[in-house]
Each structure stands twice: as C-alpha cells, then as structure tokens.
Amino acid sequence: MTLLLACSIAILFAIGGYLLMRRSIVRVVFGLVLLSHGANLLIFTSANLVPLRPPIARAGAPAPEPPFADPLPSALILTAIVIGFGVLSFTLVLVRRAARELRVDDVEELCSERPR
Amino acid sequence: MALLALAVLVVLAVAAPFVQRAAPRRAGAILAAPILLLAAGFLAELPAVAGGTFASSSWPWIPDLGIAFALRVDGLALLFAILVCTVGPFSILHAGESLAGHPRLGRFQSTLLCFMAAMLGLVVADDLILLFAFWELTSFTSFLLIGFDRERADARRAALQALLVTGGGGLALLAGLLLLAIAAGTGSGPVFSVQGLLESEALREPAAWPLVGPAIVLVLAGCFAKSAMVPLHFWLPNAMEAPTPVSALLHSSTMVKAGVYLAARLSPALGGIALWDNLLLGFGAVTMLGAAFAASRHSQLKKILAYTTVSSLGLLMLLLGLGAAKAAAAYLLAHALFKGCLFYCAGILTEETHVKYAEKLSGLARLMPMTAVAAILGALSMAGAFPLFGFSGKELALKAELAAGSFGLPLVIATVVTAIFTVLAAVLAGIKPFVGAPPRLDEPSAESHADDRAAGPRDPAWPRLLGPLVLAGAGLVAGLAPGLFAKPMVMSTAASIAGSAVPESPLSALGLLWPPTLATALSIAALVLGIVLFALRGAWRRATDPIAAASAFGPDRRWNAALDGLMATGRLVATLLRGPTLTGAVRGALIAIVAIIGLAAWRAGPRPDLKEAAEGTTLLDGAVVAVLVISAIAAPMVGSRMGTIAVLGGAGAALAAVFLLYGAPDLSMTTIAVETLVVVIASLVAAQLPRIKTISGAAARIRDLGIAASFGLLVGWLALSVAGRSELKPVSDEHVLRSVPEAYGRNVVNVILVDFRALDTLGEIFVLGAAAVGVTAMLGTARRRGATP
Numbered sequence: 001m002t003l004l005l006a007c008s009i010a011i012l013f014a015i016g017g018y019l020l021m022r023r024s025i026v027r028v029v030f031g032l033v034l035l036s037h038g039a040n041l042l043i044f045t046s047a048n049l050v051p052l053r054p055p056i057a058r059a060g061a062p063a064p065e066p067p068f069a070d071p072l073p074s075a076l077i078l079t080a081i082v083i084g085f086g087v088l089s090f091t092l093v094l095v096r097r098a099a100r101e102l103r104v105d106d107v108e109e110l111c112s113e114r115p116r
Numbered sequence: 117m118a119l120l121a122l123a124v125l126v127v128l129a130v131a132a133p134f135v136q137r138a139a140p141r142r143a144g145a146i147l148a149a150p151i152l153l154l155a156a157g158f159l160a161e162l163p164a165v166a167g168g169t170f171a172s173s174s175w176p177w178i179p180d181l182g183i184a185f186a187l188r189v190d191g192l193a194l195l196f197a198i199l200v201c202t203v204g205p206f207s208i209l210h211a212g213e214s215l216a217g218h219p220r221l222g223r224f225q226s227t228l229l230c231f232m233a234a235m236l237g238l239v240v241a242d243d244l245i246l247l248f249a250f251w252e253l254t255s256f257t258s259f260l261l262i263g264f265d266r267e268r269a270d271a272r273r274a275a276l277q278a279l280l281v282t283g284g285g286g287l288a289l290l291a292g293l294l295l296l297a298i299a300a301g302t303g304s305g306p307v308f309s310v311q312g313l314l315e316s317e318a319l320r321e322p323a324a325w326p327l328v329g330p331a332i333v334l335v336l337a338g339c340f341a342k343s344a345m346v347p348l349h350f351w352l353p354n355a356m357e358a359p360t361p362v363s364a365l366l367h368s369s370t371m372v373k374a375g376v377y378l379a380a381r382l383s384p385a386l387g388g389i390a391l392w393d394n395l396l397l398g399f400g401a402v403t404m405l406g407a408a409f410a411a412s413r414h415s416q417l418k419k420i421l422a423y424t425t426v427s428s429l430g431l432l433m434l435l436l437g438l439g440a441a442k443a444a445a446a447y448l449l450a451h452a453l454f455k456g457c458l459f460y461c462a463g464i465l466t467e468e469t470h471v472k473y474a475e476k477l478s479g480l481a482r483l484m485p486m487t488a489v490a491a492i493l494g495a496l497s498m499a500g501a502f503p504l505f506g507f508s509g510k511e512l513a514l515k516a517e518l519a520a521g522s523f524g525l526p527l528v529i530a531t532v533v534t535a536i537f538t539v540l541a542a543v544l545a546g547i548k549p550f551v552g553a554p555p556r557l558d559e560p561s562a563e564s565h566a567d568d569r570a571a572g573p574r575d576p577a578w579p580r581l582l583g584p585l586v587l588a589g590a591g592l593v594a595g596l597a598p599g600l601f602a603k604p605m606v607m608s609t610a611a612s613i614a615g616s617a618v619p620e621s622p623l624s625a626l627g628l629l630w631p632p633t634l635a636t637a638l639s640i641a642a643l644v645l646g647i648v649l650f651a652l653r654g655a656w657r658r659a660t661d662p663i664a665a666a667s668a669f670g671p672d673r674r675w676n677a678a679l680d681g682l683m684a685t686g687r688l689v690a691t692l693l694r695g696p697t698l699t700g701a702v703r704g705a706l707i708a709i710v711a712i713i714g715l716a717a718w719r720a721g722p723r724p725d726l727k728e729a730a731e732g733t734t735l736l737d738g739a740v741v742a743v744l745v746i747s748a749i750a751a752p753m754v755g756s757r758m759g760t761i762a763v764l765g766g767a768g769a770a771l772a773a774v775f776l777l778y779g780a781p782d783l784s785m786t787t788i789a790v791e792t793l794v795v796v797i798a799s800l801v802a803a804q805l806p807r808i809k810t811i812s813g814a815a816a817r818i819r820d821l822g823i824a825a826s827f828g829l830l831v832g833w834l835a836l837s838v839a840g841r842s843e844l845k846p847v848s849d850e851h852v853l854r855s856v857p858e859a860y861g862r863n864v865v866n867v868i869l870v871d872f873r874a875l876d877t878l879g880e881i882f883v884l885g886a887a888a889v890g891v892t893a894m895l896g897t898a899r900r901r902g903a904t905p
Contacts, residue, residue, distance in 0.1 A: 003729040004741045005774070006835040008748075012767075014828025015748050020702050021820045023811040026757060033764050033794075034748055037771055042831065044775070044783075047848075048840045051732075054779045055852060055864040062856050064864065069779025072848040075868035077775075077783055079880050085790045086887035089797055093891045096801045105806030108697045 005045045012038030023107045025099070029091050036084040040077045047073045117161060117171060118187045118240040121154045121201065122233055129229035136222030144212020144579055147225055148205035151232070155201035158194060159601065165194050166604035168617075172242060172311075183308050188242035191608025192380055195449065196239035196370065198605070203369045203456045204232040206583025207361035210460060213580045214360060214467055224264055228361065231257035235370050239377060244293045244308045247378075251289065254371050255282040255342070261362040262355045274354040277675060281351045285341020289378075292334030296382075299327035314385045314615065332392050335382065336399075343375025343429045346403040350672040353422040360463025363418060364583070368425050368459050369452040376432045380444065384615025387439050396437030397527070403430030405530045408537035412649070413657050413664055415475045417462040420545045424498070424538055425455055431513060431534070434527065440516030442618050443509070445609035449602060450497060450509035450591065457494035457587035458546055461487055464580055465549055468573035477549035484575045488550040490584035495546020497591040499539040499646065500639055503625035505594035505602060507639070510535060511628040514635035532642050539646020540653060548650075595625040703823060710826050717834060724836035737777065744770035757802045765795040782865045 012034050019031025047070035055071040057064045104110050128147055136143040161171065174186035189197065208225055215221045234253035241247040256279070263275030297306035300316035302324070307313050318324050339345075344352035355367050366372070379396060386392040404427050411423035428451045435444035464487050465480070466472055481488040497506030517524040517531060575581060594602035603623050610618040622628055629636060649656055693704070747767035754760045768791030775783040812820070851872060852864050861867035869877050 001731075001733045001737050001778075002836065002839045003726060004733055004737060006729065006832045006839070008741050008744050009835045010828040010832025011745050011748050012828075013831040014824045015751060017702075017706050017827045018820055018824035019752055021699055021706070021824065022752075023699055024806070024809045026760075026805050026808050027752065030751055030760055030764060034751060034767065037748075037767055038831065041771065041774070042835050044778070044780070045835050046838045046841065049732075049778050051778055054781050057856050057862040057864070059862065061862075063852055068852075070845075070848050071851060071864035071868060074775075074780045074783050074865045075873065077780075078786055078865065078869060079876060081783070081786050081790055082880055083883050085794065086884045088794060090887045090890050092798060092801055092805070093894045095806070096804050097894045099806040100804065105809060106811055107699050111697045 001049055002045060005041060009038050009041050025095055025105050025107050028107060029095055040080055043073045043077050117157055118189050122237055124150055124154060125229055125233035129226045132226035132229055133222030136225060144209045148208045151201050151205040155198055158197045158201055161194060162604050165191055166608045182305060183245045184243050185246060186242035186309060187240045189240055190612045192612035193239045195605050195609045196377060197236055199452050200232050200235050200370055203365050207365040209579035210583060211361040227257055227260045238374055242310045244297055244310060248290055248293055252286050254374060255279060255286060258366050258371055262358040264359060271357040274357040278351045278355050281348055282342050285338040288334045289338025292331045295327050295331035299324040299331060319385050329391060332386060336395050339375035339379050340399055343372050344426045345399045346406050349403060349407060349426045352426055353419055356418040356422050360459060364456045364459035368455040372429060376429060379436050380613045383436055383613050393437045396433045400430045400434030400437055401527060401530050404434060404534050408534040411541040412537040413660060415473050417472060417474050417545055420541045421458055421462060424541045427534055435513055435516060438516055438520055441610040441613035443512035443516040444613060445606045446512050447509035449605060450505045453587050453591040454494045454497035454506055457490055457584045460584040461491035464576055474544045474548055478552040479554040480573060481550040483573050486575045486581050490588040491546045493588035493592055495542040498542040499643060500535060501643060502629055503595045505591045507625045508595055508623055508628055510639055511635050514638055518635055532638050535642035536646045536649055539643055540650045543650045598623040706823050706827050710830050714830050729836055740770050740773045755808055757805055757808060761795060761798040761802060765791055
C-alpha cells in the first residue's frame, strides 16, 4: 500500500505544483487544495500503516492493544486539515473579491496591478 | 515604594485615555497629582537613603536562570526616581494645556505615563534582565512620543532614527550585560543581580578579561547610543520633533541620561579598568566639545538646547571616566533642573509667539514676566553663574579635572571652551528673548491675526508655568542652601557611583566661590568670554562656517543614504530570489526545491525497498487510490469551475477513505466534514469566481508540466524513503503511554489534540477565527459597496 500511496502523493504534488504555476487565478486556488491533500497524505505515510486499528484504548485498559495506527501523524494532520480549510475559505473569498474589484483573473496582471 | 510607584504609573497610563475623555479640562491635573505625591514619597525616603539604608525587594521571575523581579532604591536610583516623578507630572500638565483639544491627547498622556513607568523601572531595577527590559521600553515609548505628530514626515523619520539607533545600541547592551553576568559568576552560572555584579571580585581578575573587555565595549556602545554620544548623537537633535513635554522629560532630564545612569551604576564594578575609563573619557570629551560647538552655531531654540544637552551628556560621561563621582552627581542634578526648565520655557515661547528662532525674539519680559523669571534663572544656571546650582556643578567638574594632574589639563581646556559655548547658548536661548527692544511679531504670525492670539504672547496659565518655575526655583535653592535637598541627593548618589561613601566637601555656591581657587577663576573667565562671544556671535558664525560645512557631512546626512541603500539591497535580493511575478516565484521555488532536495536525497537518502512498499495492498486499497489519482489528474483538465470543485470533492472523499482504512477514523470524519463544507462554500461563490482560462502557451505549459512532474517524483520518492521510519516512534509511544493514566482519555488522537498539544489547538482556533473574520469582512464590504455604488 505504501507504494500506491507514494504514487498518489507524487501525482497530487505534481498536479498541485502544476496548477500553482498557472496564470488563471482559480487554478492556483485549486492547486492549493491538491497540494494540501498531498502534504497530509505524506505525513500519514511517514508512519507505519496499520490497517483498521485506530489508537483507541478499550475501557479499563491502560493503553491501546498493539498493533495500532500511529496517533501522532493523525493529530498533526487533523490540525493541518482544519487550518487548510481556513486558508482555503479565505483564499476563495479573496479571489472572488479581487476578481470583482479589479476585473482581473490573470495572476501576472494582478501582480502588476496598482491599488485604485 | 518603588513597586507602588510603578503600579500607580501603570494604572494611570491605562486610565489616562478615559480620564481625558471624562474630564478634558482637568485631566492633566488629575493625572499629575498622584505622581507629585509619589515624588513626595520618594523625597521622604531621602534621609534614610542618605543614611545608607536602602529599600529593596525581590520576587522570583525566572528562578531557573536566577532572574528575579528585583527592585532596589539607593542614592542613584532615588535621584532619578525623584526626577522622573517631578519632571513627569510637569510634562503631563504642559501637554494638557498645549495639546488641549488634540484628538489623540489621551493616548499621548498614556504613552508619557508608560515612559515614566519604564524609566522608573529602569533605575530601580536590581536585575540585569529586568533593567534591560525597562531600557527597551523607554526606547520604544520614546519612539512613539517622537513620532506623535505622525502626519509629518520629519517626525516619522526622527522617530524611526531614534528607535533604530537606541534599539541597535540596546542589542549591543544586551550582549554586553550577558557577558558581564557570565564573567561575574565564575563557574556558578551567570549573576544577573546588579548588586551581586557590583560586589563580584571576579570581574577584575585577569582570567575574566576575555569576557570583561568585550563586555565593556558592548555595554558602553549601548550607553553611548542611548545617551547620544558622538558619533551616535545625531538622533537626539532630530528627536526635538517631539512636542515640548516630551523634549523636557525624555530628551533632557531622564531618558537620554539612561546611558549615563547605567555607566554610573556599573562604575563601582568597572571604574578604574583602563578600557572603561578611557572610552568614557574619550567619547565624553569629544562629544562635550563637538556638541557645544554645534550649539554655538544654532539659533533655533530647541536645537540649541538639544545640542547643549548632548554636550552635557558628554561632560557627565567624562566625569564618570575620571571617577569624579561627586561632580557627576552634582552636575546630573543641576542639568536636569535647568535643562528641563529651559525646554518648558522654549516650548512656551514657541507656542505663544509661533517663532522657533531665538534671534527673532526679544523684549518679551514685559509680556510674559513669569516665564522670563524661570527662563533667566534656568539660563543662568546653565551658564554656570553664581549662585545657582549649575555653578556648583561646573565648579566641582573643573576641580575634579584639575585634580587629575597633567593628565587632566586637556580636559580642563576642553571643559572651559565648552563652558564658553554653553554660556553663549544659554544667553541666546534663555535670556535674549526676554530683554531688549519690544517684539515685533506681526510678521511671522500674520495669518493667525484673526484668532485670539491677536492679543499677543503672554504668560500661560499655571499648568504650563508650574514646571519651569519649580525647576528654576529648585536650581536656585540648591545653589544657595544645598542642605535642604541637594546635598543628601548628591552625596548619596555619589556614594552609589563610587561604591562607598564619598568625603564631604562644600556644595553650596558660596562655599565653592570662597575661598577662590583656580577652578573659580576659570569658571568666571568662561562666563565673561561666553558673554563676549554672545555679543560677537554673528562674526563667530561667519568665521566658523567653513568648519561647519566640513562637518556637515555627518551621520545624519548618511542616514538617508544608508536607509535607502538597505531598502535597495532588499529589493534587489527579493527580485533575484522571486522574479517580478508570483507565478515566476512559484516556479523558481519549485525548481530550487527539486534541485537542492533532490540532490541531497540522491546523495544521502536510503534507497527504498519497492517490494516491501508494495506489500499488503488489497483490492479495496487499489480502488480508493484509483479514485484519488483519477480525481487529481482530472482537476486541471476540467474546464468549468463547478466541475473542478466536484472533482476536488471526489479527491477529498477518496482521501477520507484512505484514512478510514488505515486506522484514523477521526481524520476520516474531519476530512468528510471539511470537504463537504468546502464544496458548499465553493459552490456558493463559484459563479462569482473568475472563469478558468488557459492563458499560457503550449510551450510554457509543457515546461511547467516538466517542472511539476519532477517535483511530484521527488516528493513521491521522499514519501517512500521516510515511510515507516522509526525516529518518531518514541514520541508517539510516550503519548500513547500517558494518554489513559494522565489525561484520562482513551482516544489517543483526541488526547493529543486537546490535552498534550492543547496550545497548538488553541492557536488553530485563533487561525480559524481570523480566517472567519477575514471572510466576513470581505463579504461584508463587497455587499456595502454594492448597495451604495
């Protein structure tokens, strides 16, 4: 499975990076989504993959019974997902606003735009 | 007492804007009264301190490092505390009048009070780190106060300059203080207590010299920047952009003396070390003479006073270098009294006449007699005229220099020449505007004729008059009857500087005048020559024009060039690194990542075992990953916005499935929830987003595809290389083992988030909150704009 996931990561990063280099501003935003998916998956893969054994202890037990999935990447990714969500919503609204105010959808034009 | 005073000042600073709003007319008096009570409280401590009993208190702050919130009020600290708590309220009163009606007056008073708290903290702190913290606070509040007129470019420039110079000095100071602390604590950890440092014998041992030598240079660099020693003096005359109350409080009597204070504070420990003494003597003498020369050529009131202040700071440093504790203490007090007074008077003159130049003012004594009395007394003290306290200060300084023998001769000459210039400056700034022909002011204030100033300049009301009168009176009383307050202050301060009690000697002006000595003769000669020079000042300025032109290419001129150069370098580096456009910046970053990390991974990375990585793959895994990969590949190909959003949602769902399959149900649920929200939000705004367009040409797209593909391959390779590495296992295990017994939670992921790393989660909540505020704000303004086009 690690191999499959590594391939997915490669594809997510490649396409995310490709979209990030587009001049159409909406595509840049979509690229961000794919990149954050890829990054989350990369963290997830860095631990040993243990199928279907979440790190939850039974009632009364002092710790989960091994083998169990590594809880640390999960905790990191959980934070990353939520922050990614905040960034994405903000970016979406920002792009919408920029498009309305400046009537520009090309990133390069946007960079040379002077505030009016 | 010190802690109480600090608390009172902080409370007042917080309350100031509200008081100002509630009682705009009386706010100055309401804010100043408690501080004058504090001054009385400090004065009441004077006999005890002069007797050698010092109040001190200490609370643990960072006990592991031996850093404490320690306060100690000895003679030196008490002198400064009294100055802060007397000159401070006068500034508050003055600002309440001169800035009446200013919309930001409340904030100004608050900042002024913050400064007073910081300055008081600086002088009573008995811990190096605490002292440094207060030191930086004074720089910062000074920045805010100089830049108070933020609409004026000059004020902003002066504020930034003061902050950068004193702040840069602060960095040197911190390094120096740390070195001192380490040098003083031989083997037993650094000594942060100031008192401990002064009592430490280790500083003078040869073994400590490799630390103490650099420490002296660094500490003095900080002191010289703060106290405007040449060549770091240029910020102080520019700082006169600040309103008068600031100039009188910060830039004459207290803050600029912080450097002198610290040099005096450390004198018992470092005085007598050749490097320390020589740096103080050299920089002090050059500053004293150079600044006095500059003062003799200026005619703008505040600039004259500013340059003579720089000169006096030089004299103080010089006296510390000589080890003349008593002379330094006496001149410190005298200067604070007369210079504070003169700054207030200069402010009143400018506010009443709208003239900044002393040459244009004359004969005002009849119109503003009280101001004239204060200003003339102040100017006489500054000139060192009998029987004011300035006379005593200068006599003691000359005596100390004469006592230094042949070594002191150049210093004596420099001091006498400085005294001549100072007399000229004092007469010009403090006496000339009040005597002679009555003023003809209609010319400069022609446009303000219509308003109430048509009545002409006159004495201000008591809030502005109280300060200069009290300070001038104190200078007179101190000279005539020093026993009342000046003598205990000077003797206890001198004891702090010298490290032990200093021998008694006359301090009153009369006691120093009679029997006459060589110092008396020199002092009187300087006075006479100064008056002569004042009479010939026109010729003097013409004669010295060439010298001044040669020295005009000073640090202040270079300042702009230096700042511009810094900015240009920054822009150059930025352009080099990221190119002119955002797209180019991303491209450059990706190429750099691929090149640098790729090279490192190729050379050092372990070769992943593909067979092992392929193990354990089920059909379900394959299906899920297929959905993920197909969604990702489809994303750049779909032409419509809604379509792309749907495809991205599919990728998110596949990701959630991966998490679910590999033991992370929390992640899976969160991903589903977030993806649903994203799809909903994106659909809502999709119609208003710009359309997807293909702008770049085919060649550019193929080039970018190449870059992106190598980037993806690199990250995939990294993923394979790090998968299942066990370096982080101990961290995970620790969390798992502690989860149930310590946090009483059975779901380890939840426990990590809300317990072990709760602060991270709190930060995350703040990020989300900020994003929500941003989203709302941008949606909101767009709607309002739409309503009223």
